[in-house]
């Protein structure tokens with residue numbers, strides 16, 4: 001089981017609910033993924049109107065825990081206001097804290113992130129910070145009171161997969177007891193399996209499923225990949241070797257002349 005603040009979940013796949021071709025396909029993908037945590041953007045809900053209300057009803061019917069996010073925020077002030085509104089709208093103290101620092105790469109503003117995290121933790125929020133894979137920023141977020149971290153592995157929506165395996169490995173090594181969830185940039189089930197094999201606790205993704213040819217089937221594929229990566233890690237992965245090592249015993253082999 002994976003502990004996320006007060007909740008224990010068995011699925012290590014967290015899923016976003018945006019960008020699907022239709023709400024019913026989104027619901028099908030969420031079910032097929034087996035996820036127990038879905039991210040929801042307050043901005044969509046706050047838009048209200050027909051689709052906003054229906055969408056929220058659909059999300060509630062899925063039975064997954066809701067992780068509201070501050071997607072689209074570019075400043076500490078904006079993120080804090082959005083988080084406070086999300087707490088009222090969704091009735092949860094969980095918040096996926098996202099402050100965008102660069103328009104082109106959607107890279108998190110890590111300075112604003114640490115500042116906003118500190119304020120929100122003091123206000124009783126349980127913060128899921130969307131961050132880079134920077135070690136020092138990770139330390140600052142933990143000092144600010146975050147109990148888990150969500151580093152990117154590539155820019156949001158890029159589907160590039162892990163861009164810097166060594167940095168991700170180093171982050172994992174430095175914080176063996178902190179839940180680490182790779183968030184953003186995962187494009188394929190093999191990417192998800194790779195970060196799970198590194199020892200990451202879970203994966204959060206959206207675009208790769210929502211924009212797939214068949215989102216429901218892709219959600220199922222990601223669920224299997226996340227489980228496979230976790231199972232492989234627990235089974236004890238071999239370290240890569242420089243030289244060939246015969247896999248068939250040679251000692252005692254019969255010699256034919």
Ligand SMILES: CC(=O)[C@@H](O)[C@H](O)COP(=O)(O)O
Pocket residue numbers: 015016017039069071096130155156157158159183184185186204205206207208
């Ligand atoms: C869904 C979410 O909250 C975001 O963090 C983001 O959309 C995830 O990134 P990908 O869309 O690249 O999977």
